[in-house]
Amino acid sequence: MRDSWRAGSLIAALLLQALAACGAERESPGATSPVTVRALLSQDPPSLSLLGKPDHNSEIVATQITDSLVQYDDRLELLPRVAESYEFSDGGRTLVFRLRPGVRWHDGRPVTAADVIFSVEQARDPAVENRTFAPQFADLVSLETPDERTIRARYSRPARGALEAWRLPLLPRHLAQRGAELLTGSYARHPVGCGPFRFVRYRPGEEIVLEANDDYWDGRPHIDRLVFVIYPDQRTAFQALRARDLDIMVASPDLWHEARLSAAATRPESFVYYRLNLWQIGWNMDGSNPFFADARVRRALLLALDRGQFIERIAHGLGRPGVTSFHPDLVWTDATIEPLPYDPGQAGRLLELAGWSPAARGVRERAGRRFRFRLMIGDSSQGIVDEMAAWLQQSWARVGIEVEIEKLEWRQFRERRLAHEFEATMAGLSFTPNPDQFELYHSSARDAGFNYGGLRDPEVDRLLESGRAADDPVARRQIYFGLQQRLHELQPIACLIHFATPVLHDPRLRGVVPSPIDHWRTTRGPREWRWVEDLAGG
Amino acid sequence: MLTLFFVTLVVCCLIRLAPGEPLGAGPEEEIGMRVSAAARAELRALYHLDQPPHRQYGLWLSDLLRGDLGRSFHDRRPVAERIGERLGVTVALNVLSLLLALAVALPLGLLAALRPGSTFDRLAGGASYLLYAVPVFWAGLLLQIVCYGRLDWLPLAGLRSPESEYLGPAGRFLDLAAHFVLPVLCLSYGSLAYLSRFVRATLIENAAGESWRAARARGLSLASVLVRHGLRQAGVPLLTLASLLLPGLVGGSVIVETVFAIPGLGRLFVESAFQRDMPVLLGLTLLSGAATLLGILLADLAYAVVDPRVRRA
Numbered sequence: 001m002r003d004s005w006r007a008g009s010l011i012a013a014l015l016l017q018a019l020a021a022c023g024a025e026r027e028s029p030g031a032t033s034p035v036t037v038r039a040l041l042s043q044d045p046p047s048l049s050l051l052g053k054p055d056h057n058s059e060i061v062a063t064q065i066t067d068s069l070v071q072y073d074d075r076l077e078l079l080p081r082v083a084e085s086y087e088f089s090d091g092g093r094t095l096v097f098r099l100r101p102g103v104r105w106h107d108g109r110p111v112t113a114a115d116v117i118f119s120v121e122q123a124r125d126p127a128v129e130n131r132t133f134a135p136q137f138a139d140l141v142s143l144e145t146p147d148e149r150t151i152r153a154r155y156s157r158p159a160r161g162a163l164e165a166w167r168l169p170l171l172p173r174h175l176a177q178r179g180a181e182l183l184t185g186s187y188a189r190h191p192v193g194c195g196p197f198r199f200v201r202y203r204p205g206e207e208i209v210l211e212a213n214d215d216y217w218d219g220r221p222h223i224d225r226l227v228f229v230i231y232p233d234q235r236t237a238f239q240a241l242r243a244r245d246l247d248i249m250v251a252s253p254d255l256w257h258e259a260r261l262s263a264a265a266t267r268p269e270s271f272v273y274y275r276l277n278l279w280q281i282g283w284n285m286d287g288s289n290p291f292f293a294d295a296r297v298r299r300a301l302l303l304a305l306d307r308g309q310f311i312e313r314i315a316h317g318l319g320r321p322g323v324t325s326f327h328p329d330l331v332w333t334d335a336t337i338e339p340l341p342y343d344p345g346q347a348g349r350l351l352e353l354a355g356w357s358p359a360a361r362g363v364r365e366r367a368g369r370r371f372r373f374r375l376m377i378g379d380s381s382q383g384i385v386d387e388m389a390a391w392l393q394q395s396w397a398r399v400g401i402e403v404e405i406e407k408l409e410w411r412q413f414r415e416r417r418l419a420h421e422f423e424a425t426m427a428g429l430s431f432t433p434n435p436d437q438f439e440l441y442h443s444s445a446r447d448a449g450f451n452y453g454g455l456r457d458p459e460v461d462r463l464l465e466s467g468r469a470a471d472d473p474v475a476r477r478q479i480y481f482g483l484q485q486r487l488h489e490l491q492p493i494a495c496l497i498h499f500a501t502p503v504l505h506d507p508r509l510r511g512v513v514p515s516p517i518d519h520w521r522t523t524r525g526p527r528e529w530r531w532v533e534d535l536a537g538g
Numbered sequence: 539m540l541t542l543f544f545v546t547l548v549v550c551c552l553i554r555l556a557p558g559e560p561l562g563a564g565p566e567e568e569i570g571m572r573v574s575a576a577a578r579a580e581l582r583a584l585y586h587l588d589q590p591p592h593r594q595y596g597l598w599l600s601d602l603l604r605g606d607l608g609r610s611f612h613d614r615r616p617v618a619e620r621i622g623e624r625l626g627v628t629v630a631l632n633v634l635s636l637l638l639a640l641a642v643a644l645p646l647g648l649l650a651a652l653r654p655g656s657t658f659d660r661l662a663g664g665a666s667y668l669l670y671a672v673p674v675f676w677a678g679l680l681l682q683i684v685c686y687g688r689l690d691w692l693p694l695a696g697l698r699s700p701e702s703e704y705l706g707p708a709g710r711f712l713d714l715a716a717h718f719v720l721p722v723l724c725l726s727y728g729s730l731a732y733l734s735r736f737v738r739a740t741l742i743e744n745a746a747g748e749s750w751r752a753a754r755a756r757g758l759s760l761a762s763v764l765v766r767h768g769l770r771q772a773g774v775p776l777l778t779l780a781s782l783l784l785p786g787l788v789g790g791s792v793i794v795e796t797v798f799a800i801p802g803l804g805r806l807f808v809e810s811a812f813q814r815d816m817p818v819l820l821g822l823t824l825l826s827g828a829a830t831l832l833g834i835l836l837a838d839l840a841y842a843v844v845d846p847r848v849r850r851a
Binding site: 021036038043044046047052126127129172180183184188203205206227229231232235236239240242245409410411412414415416434444474 | 556557558559578581584598609612614615620623624679683686690694695696697698700716760796797798799800801802805809812814
């Protein structure tokens with residue numbers, strides 16, 4: 001009996017040791033093992049076809065596997081990549097690209113103009129469901145290929161802003177399927193591109209593994225492998241990062257703050273940057289409610305918010321007050337316009353002027369109607385949204401306004417907003433570096449665009465139309481400066497806060513360069529990352 | 539079978555009645571990312587969203603009769619593929635957690651029933667209620683912090699270590715086993731608590747019966763009566779309970795799968811509901827319904843094994 005217990009204990013101990021060895025901390029990449037960087041992806045991309053059903057995650061992966069004719073650098077300048085050069089002519093209606101020689105697909109075949117044409121055709125095919133690039137080719141009339149390295153694109157009207165659309169990921173015509181089959185065929189299971197990394201494998205729900213393309217035209221990446229690890233829970237990912245099982249992740253403000261307070265031995269490196277996004281409140285100005293048609297009321301509601309305090313105390317300083325929907329880091333932004341200050345006194349005066357006077361229990365009234373409205377918010381993975389909603393309620397209560405928060409599941413929120421069945425909404429908004437915000441403010445964009453609140457201002461419409469048509473960049477800039485002044489007066493949406501994006505990474509990972517796009521999708525993305533063992537040597 | 543199809547029809551109607559469509563951008567919209575009205579109409583036709591619910595259900599049913607569960611709205615992959623790649627993991631996790639729960643709950647319930655009201659019985663009862671009350675996500679995070687963060691005994695999450703591709707078959711198996719430990723613990727402690735109290739209550743209820751008094755009168759010890767007679771008598775209600783747990787084996791736990799980054803059916807179900815991915819939801823409903831029917835059938839067969847009276851009848 002005693003012998004069998006001893007034998008059993010020995011076996012159990014050996015098993016535990018084996019299990020522990022399996023769970024041991026990952027060793028640093030040595031001289032013989034590939035240099036691998038493990039990055040967090042919060043969920044599976046909808047498609048690995050590089051063009052179909054894109055979301056932020058799939059675009060991050062796509063830009064590593066394949067290239068495009070042009071790409072943003074970290075200062076938001078569009079640089080030629082697979083295109084060696086480009087030229088506008090015919091008053092901006094024609095755009096000609098000349099392809100760079102020596103760019104090859106991962107199977108060794110050269111990238112040709114026919115591949116570019118094919119990629120555009122697929123992007124414009126509704127069955128591919130590409131929401132990112134398809135709308136940007138709306139004015140494209142024809143595409144021609146005079147030779148294997150030349151593409152001539154003709155537009156129905158001057159298209160100075162059309163260059164951005166050519167960040168389109170390129171697909172190999174000889175490998176990728178067409179239409180709906182692009183999403184369902186063999187290519188979507190094993191995409192082939194011309195980018196700095198080759199696709200190795202995808203395990204749904206677990207990881208996407210890429211390896212360095214030794215023959216990349218712009219130089220082999222410094223790392224051997226790039227692995228996207230799928231962790232749906234941020235705290236799990238954070239623990240992995242601290243134990244060096246994960247190398248880089250975008251963190252929530254709370255985790256970023258916790259990381260900075262952690263012990264030096266386990267503290268990850270961190271930096272923050274500002275992406276092109278904004279948290280904003282949209283007011284329904286179509287007259288279906290008595291509140292928000294008046295610009296004085298909209299202005300007052302923003303004056304009643306101490307955004308600085310919220311950013312400092314709740315967001316750990318990771319944000320800056322919004323001014324207009326033009327991001328502070330863009331060249332098109334008028335830096336002379338200041339954000340509205342926190343001034344509840346002025347807010348009260350404006351509300352009085354608009355006819356809303358304090359009545360019973362401090363809530364304002366006008367013609368017997370209390371100032372009480374419903375703020376609709378969508379379910380979001382960002383925990384700070386609930387805190388923002390509570391902060392808004394409390395801030396506006398101090399100036400005599402009652403707010404009820406209506407939180408909806410995202411798709412339901414979207415349907416209600418599309419149907420204009422709301423009084424006010426709060427949501428995030430992302431932008432590209434293109435200054436054209438026609439879809440956000442033009443009076444024609446109420447149903448077809450993002451002008452959910454129904455702004456109808458002839459001056460705003462005129463400026464938006466002029467901005468689209470302007471050839472001269474200097475003149476165009478002045479038009480957009482004028483637009484920003486007008487929007488600042490009208491406050492059609494309350495540009496609340498630009499939240500910063502905190503990034504945590506292993507101190508041995510170097511060369512991560514942020515940009516307002518993000519740290520993935522520019523010319524200085526993972527291709528330039530390096531793994532440095534000797535931290536003292538840097 | 540009729541019940542099964544009725545359930546899937548109800549699910550189909552509920553999804554169609556829910557606001558929102560599978561088409562459209564995620565929570566942060568990007569200016570410029572707007573599908574044209576024409577493109578949207580084409581997509582609605584592609585997904586049969588322009589059809590009334592009963593017609594859409596009929597299309598799904600006709601595909602099902604040909605053995606085709608359709609394609610996911612989310613990523614257009616076959617539903618059978620999406621479910622199949624997660625089914626094995628979910629079943630393995632849930633079977634292991636059920637076995638662990640039974641392995642602990644049976645002896646615990648037995649020992650507690652041996653001396654009702656004793657110190658051990660009270661401690662076991664208190665511990666069971668405490669375990670039952672602990673939220674799964676809290677337990678999961680705590681286990682991760684202790685077993686991974688502090689003690690470095692077990693892996694954090696996922697199904698395999700980064701270096702598993704360099705291991706042999708035995709190494710990969712042990713690696714997988716190590717990754718299962720924490721999720722299985724999290725999945726089992728709640729049902730363990732419930733099962734142990736159930737076994738205890740059933741045994742105590744039967745202890746006052748005539749068969750036990752007769753067995754004791756023949757000179758059998760209380761422990762022998764518990765094992766020989768008590769377990770057999772508790773087997774029938776326990777089997778009924780187990781049959782109800784069978785659908786849960788394929789149901790998955792979205793919380794455990796999220797905390798431990800397990801690609802399981804629980805997460806798939808919740809994600810598909812948010813995405814309005816009707817084909818996947820119908821496929822999962824079908825699977826769950828089939829598991830329920832199978833559980834009932836297995837329970838009926840097991841009754842005959844456990845209770846001779848059922849066999850004679």
